[in-house]
Amino acid sequence: MNRIGQGFDVHPLMDNRILVLGGVAIPFDKGLEGDTDGDVLTHAYMDAILGALAIGDIGTFFHANDPEVQGARSLELLKIVAAMMVDKGYHIVSADMTVVAQRPKLAPFVPVMRQNLSQASGCPGDALSVKATTTDHLGAIGREEGILALATVLLSVTPPNLC
Secondary structure, eight states, rough: OEEEEEEEEEEEEEESOOOEETTTEEOEEEEEEESSSHHHHHHHHHHHHHHHHHHHHHHHHHHOOOOTTTTHHHHHHHHHHHHHHHHHHHEEEEEEEEESSSSSHHHHHHHHHHHHHHHHHHHGGEEEEEEEEOOOHHHHHTTTEEEEEEEEEEEEOTTTOOO
């Protein structure tokens, strides 16, 4: 049996924060606000996996008021979500993600983002896509007020001889 999930996350940009996307610290003059490292790409991916499993979203499992969530690396939370997926008998067949940011230019960082997300989730690297785009200066993202990410995953039941 296959299941499809989608994820979406957006955070405002703020001063005096490190910008983290896909587990990569990206040189920029602002970072994303959040209880964790603010990594919208990893958050959208986690939500897509949890949605495909039909068990909730990241807020269901990682509460903002939980001291362990405060300042947490989102890649570490993704590992927990991936373990939940495996426990439910599924694996990722394909994952497709898009980051929408006016700046900074993200293309140079995409290969490392893909590697980080693949390793943390168990999705084969050749089945995981990360793309970056802008809004051509339209809206809040175009005015550099925030960054958003979208993710879609296809899960399949893990045959007994895998994992």
